[in-house]
Amino acid sequence: MSINIVSDWKSFGGRQQVVEHESKACGGTMKFGIFLPPGDGPHPVLYFLSGLTCSWQNVTEKGGFQRLAAELGVAVVAPDTSPRGEDVHDTPDRWDLGKGAGFYVNATAEPWSKHYQMYDYIVEELPQVLADNFPVDLSRQSITGHSMGGLGALVIGLRNPEQYRAISAFSPIVAPSEVQWGQDALGAYLQSEDEWAAYDPTKLVAKYAQKDREILIDQGKADNFLEPQLRPQRFADACKAAGQPLNLRLHEGYDHSYYFISTFLGEHLEFHARALRG
Numbered sequence: 001m002s003i004n005i006v007s008d009w010k011s012f013g014g015r016q017q018v019v020e021h022e023s024k025a026c027g028g029t030m031k032f033g034i035f036l037p038p039g040d041g042p043h044p045v046l047y048f049l050s051g052l053t054c055s056w057q058n059v060t061e062k063g064g065f066q067r068l069a070a071e072l073g074v075a076v077v078a079p080d081t082s083p084r085g086e087d088v089h090d091t092p093d094r095w096d097l098g099k100g101a102g103f104y105v106n107a108t109a110e111p112w113s114k115h116y117q118m119y120d121y122i123v124e125e126l127p128q129v130l131a132d133n134f135p136v137d138l139s140r141q142s143i144t145g146h147s148m149g150g151l152g153a154l155v156i157g158l159r160n161p162e163q164y165r166a167i168s169a170f171s172p173i174v175a176p177s178e179v180q181w182g183q184d185a186l187g188a189y190l191q192s193e194d195e196w197a198a199y200d201p202t203k204l205v206a207k208y209a210q211k212d213r214e215i216l217i218d219q220g221k222a223d224n225f226l227e228p229q230l231r232p233q234r235f236a237d238a239c240k241a242a243g244q245p246l247n248l249r250l251h252e253g254y255d256h257s258y259y260f261i262s263t264f265l266g267e268h269l270e271f272h273a274r275a276l277r278g
């Protein structure tokens with residue numbers, strides 16, 4: 001699959017690039033950010049799935065991960081959060097549904113299903129684009145994300161244990177079936193409520209617990225979305241019942257912003273680098 005590198009900056013001895021390519025899964029042009037550490041590779045890959053209203057740009061410009069990723073020798077990939085383009089269905093009056101809010105699902109309901117195939121895009125198509133064009137080692141991949149992207153990381157990591165060596169998340173939506181953001185998105189994108197469980201970490205963990213791998217979650221206690229949308233304790237309870245090791249760290253005074261993410265992203269990089277070694 002061919003790509004077009006639309007931006008390319010040297011950073012901490014490596015390269016930060018922005019890449020455009022045609023996506024079969026999403027039926028249009030997609031962009032992602034990739035940081036390549038110094039050296040010839042092949043490099044292990046950490047995916048950072050971003051939250052509502054975001055693109056590749058937010059974590060790439062505000063996460064501050066490049067220096068440590070260069071030191072650890074990890075490539076960091078920041079995909080977009082939805083399909084884009086004039087012909088892609090949207091709800092222009094809402095920021096939590098439509099463009100910028102793909103929820104990392106394969107939509108089955110019209111009119112969303114034509115383009116909103118973000119689960120397949122992240123799990124299947126994007127790794128193939130990376131393998132075809134960059135010095136990456138797809139036998140060493142792991143996944144993290146923020147908020148809606150934290151939900152995506154938990155869902156995708158739990159459902160594909162052979163593909164991702166470790167899972168972490170910042171302020172994730174953990175029980176989408178129970179909160180407004182999740183109910184609105186799953187209700188719109190999926191034809192039937194029977195399909196919701198496949199995208200709900202509190203339900204998935206009972207089936208997909210990875211008993212030998214700890215999941216890391218960081219959550220700010222001053223996050224406005226904590227109680228209405230996130231509820232990490234619901235996932236902690238589900239993990240306990242399923243025997244899934246979880247390190248849920250609650251941080252006094254931190255909110256939902258990239259000031260919080262950038263404070264702890266280095267620790268997540270180290271967590272993933274340990275899993276990606278060897």
Ligand SMILES: N[C@@H](CCC(=O)N[C@@H](CSC=O)C(=O)NCC(=O)O)C(=O)O
Pocket residue numbers: 050051052053054058062095146147148149256257258
């Ligand atoms: N536009 C909204 C705020 C949206 C917001 O806070 N988005 C978060 C992710 S929320 C869950 O997925 C985010 O990461 N924003 C980008 C950033 O750079 O901070 C509003 O106006 O309230």
